[in-house]
Amino acid sequence: MSSSLVRSAGEQVEVPTPGTADLAxxxxxxAMNKKGKSGKAGYLFLTxxxxxxxxxxxxxxxxxxxxxxxxxxxLASPHWVGLKNYSDxxxxxxxxxxxxxxxxxxxxxxxxxxGIALLIAILLKDGMRHMSVYRAIYYVPSLxxxxxxxxxxxxxxxxxxxxxxxxxxxxxxxxxxxxTSPATSLNxxxxxxxxxxxxxxxxxxxxxxxxxxxxxxSAAVDGAGPLRKxxxxxxxxxxxxxxxxxxxQMIGSFxxxxxxxxxxxxxxxxxxxxxxxxxxxxxxxxxxxxxxYASAMAWVLLVVVGAITGLLFxxxxxxxxxGDSR
Amino acid sequence: MTTSSIDxxxxxxxxxxxxSKPLWRxxxxxxxLILGAVLMIYxxxxxxxxxxxxxxxxxxxxxxxxxKGANLKGYISGWSALGFPFWRYFLNSxxxxxxxxxxxxxxxxxxxxxxxxxxxxxKGKMFAIMMGTIILPFHVLVxxxxxxFRTMGMVDTILPLVVPKFLxxxxxxxxxxxxxMRNVPRELDEAAALDGCGPLGLYWRIMMPLxxxxxxxxxxFTFIFTYNDFFSQLLYLSDTSKFTVPLALRSFxxxxxxxxxxxxxxxxxxxxxxxxxxxxxxxxxxxxxxxTTGIK
Numbered sequence: 001m002s003s004s005l006v007r008s009a010g011e012q013v014e015v016p017t018p019g020t021a022d023l024a025x026x027x028x029x030x031a032m033n034k035k036g037k038s039g040k041a042g043y044l045f046l047t048x049x050x051x052x053x054x055x056x057x058x059x060x061x062x063x064x065x066x067x068x069x070x071x072x073x074x075l076a077s078p079h080w081v082g083l084k085n086y087s088d089x090x091x092x093x094x095x096x097x098x099x100x101x102x103x104x105x106x107x108x109x110x111x112x113x114x115g116i117a118l119l120i121a122i123l124l125k126d127g128m129r130h131m132s133v134y135r136a137i138y139y140v141p142s143l144x145x146x147x148x149x150x151x152x153x154x155x156x157x158x159x160x161x162x163x164x165x166x167x168x169x170x171x172x173x174x175x176x177x178x179x180t181s182p183a184t185s186l187n188x189x190x191x192x193x194x195x196x197x198x199x200x201x202x203x204x205x206x207x208x209x210x211x212x213x214x215x216x217x218s219a220a221v222d223g224a225g226p227l228r229k230x231x232x233x234x235x236x237x238x239x240x241x242x243x244x245x246x247x248x249q250m251i252g253s254f255x256x257x258x259x260x261x262x263x264x265x266x267x268x269x270x271x272x273x274x275x276x277x278x279x280x281x282x283x284x285x286x287x288x289x290x291x292x293y294a295s296a297m298a299w300v301l302l303v304v305v306g307a308i309t310g311l312l313f314x315x316x317x318x319x320x321x322x323g324d325s326r
Numbered sequence: 327m328t329t330s331s332i333d334x335x336x337x338x339x340x341x342x343x344x345x346s347k348p349l350w351r352x353x354x355x356x357x358x359l360i361l362g363a364v365l366m367i368y369x370x371x372x373x374x375x376x377x378x379x380x381x382x383x384x385x386x387x388x389x390x391x392x393x394k395g396a397n398l399k400g401y402i403s404g405w406s407a408l409g410f411p412f413w414r415y416f417l418n419s420x421x422x423x424x425x426x427x428x429x430x431x432x433x434x435x436x437x438x439x440x441x442x443x444x445x446x447x448x449k450g451k452m453f454a455i456m457m458g459t460i461i462l463p464f465h466v467l468v469x470x471x472x473x474x475f476r477t478m479g480m481v482d483t484i485l486p487l488v489v490p491k492f493l494x495x496x497x498x499x500x501x502x503x504x505x506x507m508r509n510v511p512r513e514l515d516e517a518a519a520l521d522g523c524g525p526l527g528l529y530w531r532i533m534m535p536l537x538x539x540x541x542x543x544x545x546x547f548t549f550i551f552t553y554n555d556f557f558s559q560l561l562y563l564s565d566t567s568k569f570t571v572p573l574a575l576r577s578f579x580x581x582x583x584x585x586x587x588x589x590x591x592x593x594x595x596x597x598x599x600x601x602x603x604x605x606x607x608x609x610x611x612x613x614x615x616x617x618t619t620g621i622k
Contacts, residue, residue, distance in 0.1 A: 041525040042446030049437035049456070049500070052493025057459050060470035067469060074473070120362060123355050136609065137363045143601055143612075144370075147554040148572040149594035152579060153373045156591070161386030163372060170388075195366065202613060251461050258556045262576065278465050278557075286561065291469050298466040305463055 061302075067295035074289050085296035095297070097272040098280035101186060102254065105276065109193035110249045114242070117197040121204035122230075135202070142198035150192070151262035155179065158188040179263060182273035189259050189274060200245040207241035208234070236321040243320045247312055254305055257282070277301060370598070377401070377592040384587045401596075404589030408574055408581070409566045412593060415574040419553055422484050422570065426552045427545045429491030430499055434544060435537065437494045438503030439529045443515065459497045464557075472561060486562045487555075491548070499544045506540035507533060539611060546608050550601055571597045 043050070068085055070078035089095045120138055124131065144150050157163045160177025168175050178184045211234060219229050260268065260276040268275025268283070277297070285294025368390070375390035376383075377400050383392075405412045440446070441453055475486040494500060510533065518528050534541070556572040563573060575597060578590055605612060 039446045042440045042444035042449065045436045045440035045444065045525070045529070046446075046452070047436075048433040048492060049440075049494035050452075052433070052490060052495045053455065053459070055474070056471060056490050056493060056495050057462065057467060058455075060467040060474070061462075063470035063473070064466055074476070120359070123359055128356075132609070134359055134363060135613070136605070137367050139613070140602065140605055141366055141370075143550055143605055144554075144598055146556075147597065147601070148556050148575045149597040150369075152575060152590060152594045153369055155579075156376075156385070156587075157369060157372075159385075163386065163388045166386045167388045195369075247461070251463070255463050255465060258572075261556070261560075262579070265579070281465055281468075282557075285469055286472075291473070295469050298463075298469065301463055302466045305461070309461060 064295045064298055067292050068299050069296075070292045072291040072295075074291055078292065081292070085293045086300075088293065089296055089300070094272060094275065094280060098268070098275045098277045101268075101273065101275050102277040104186060105190060105193065105256070106250060106253045109190045110246070110253055112190065112194045113197045113249060114200055114245055116194060117201035117245070118204050118238075118242075120197070121201045121208055122234075124201075124205060125208045135205075138201055139198035142196040145192060145196035146256075146258055148258060148262055151259045154188060154192055154259065155263055180270060182269075182271040185263075185270060185273045189263065192259050193253060193256070200249060203241055203245055204238070207238055211237055239320045240322060243312070243316055247309060250308060250312075251305060254301065373591050373598075374595050377588060377595045379588060381586075381588050384591070400586075400588030400592035403586055404578075404593040407586060407589050407593075408569075408577060410569075412571075412574065412596070414567070415569050415571045416596075418484075418568060419570040419572075422487055422559075423549050423552045425484070425488040426491040427548045429488060430494075430496055430544055430548045431541055433492050433494035434496065434499040435503055435534065435541065436529070437500045438507060439525075439533055441500070442504045442507035443528070443533070444525060456497050456500060459495075460501065468557075468561070475562070481562055482564050482568065484563070484568070487552075487558055496548070499548070502544060503537060503540045506537050510536050539614070542608070543611050543614065546604055546612060549604060553600060 067078060069080060069082060071081045071084070072078035124134060124138075128134075141150075158165075158178035160180050162177065162179070164178055165175055178188050215233050215237075216229060219233050224232065255278060256276060257278040260274050260279045261282070264270075264274045264279075266279075266283075268279050278301075281294050281297045281301075284290045284297065372388075372390040375392050376387075378392040378396040378398070379387075380395040380397065380399075383395065408415075437456070441449070441456070471486070472481075475481055480486050480489075514532055514536075515528060518532050523531065554572070556576075559570050559573055560576070563569060566577070569577070575590075575594060578593060
């Protein structure tokens, strides 16, 4: 359980930081319950969650696996086709286009987003006048970014004619529409993703403010410069938070849907260059009523996201620093 | 985080203990921060300003300020550009949001209380499942859930959007509340038990009042997520009288965008205001909520 005082612009707030160590086990019940008095009460309190978990989570996961082996149009009952959906996917060019678009979006967008978040958090770390104004300006886009209204705004910024275009024209740079050209359209979505760096920034900031000052003092005595201090003191101590942000942001951006749908008017165009995996799943499932195919896509997504998360947890022991506990 | 021994690199004897940073570094830092802030806020500023511009000065005009031609035509024409006046879509959105907030507050706090304070069989396994569902991609569930709600005749009602919240499907709010309840002293439980307070009384009279900050954080984030949600509303609502703000904006682009950019930007600006308002009012709670759980 890690919690410490976080100081920000005069206010003192108790903030427990997210840590991976806490996540693995449930908290212990109160002493009075250990006598077995309220075993039933536990289930009673959990009833809504159990119903939801069985009917809306576990049940659907299994149903989705079953549908993925069937041909199901929603109008007629599903009939078994074995691995056909999976082999169709393998030969579907649009499917691979959506995979490539999504992989680019996640593996370029997330590092950029986290890089900016860390940089700004470091700049804000020491506190300053108008700190809360900066924090608000940097944070608000992450609350708004996933909305339809912002996607509409992005269409105006990078459209043809668009604001970014006319901004570049000031410097004599001619450009085609950033959204209408397949070479650049995905980049505008990555910019939109990066624009929402506010929430990982706040998590970094909370972590940075818990850094034990004595380590910096002794590092300074040892003659470490700012870069060396960052690399040898700050960064190792920050890796648990970096890890946490990385897992969360990756899972989040694999599921991005709204920007792709609104900016491409639901098509994933131009030339499938903004066809997110989730958008293609939606098109197949709810546009073409290929529920079986969509379920197969969903299961591949589940396995891939699970594998990447697992891989991150596996590699964590080599680069995530857990202090004295390991 | 207890970290007292850490290798801080090779020892060099060059004492250099300075607290104040050099002036040029402070200047660079503030320059970067201000430039960054301008870049971040510029798109929003442009949208706000352009919503007051005459139609001809919007497209491709980088200047966000409307100048002399400023008017409210965009707001007036946008408000009634679709089948219903825009208040209808705001009302629809708010009704869904309020129901989702009530659902999440009740169901998640009940589950969190069980995990935080009660003992029962399979608790560890259920806790692991609950934590696992946090990282589960929503799209994996979407087809079977749609089939389920369709067989129950709930498609094109708000029920598929609201009912899941009463069944505690948003596991990260459970996690948030568990984290909070862990910090409530156990002496309170014992004292309440001595006074004859059962688990329900403990939950309702002791835990809920003490967890108000966590409940408030849950309510605010539920509002923002639900209000911004597009995917499930697109899936389940098709009748225009039931449209929410995101669905209305989407049909705005499809219908009239080529002729009424001022209206589109005006309505998009209005659509952002509730979230910005919530942020300004609840800034402190939001910031703590982020730091605690890492949600959006």
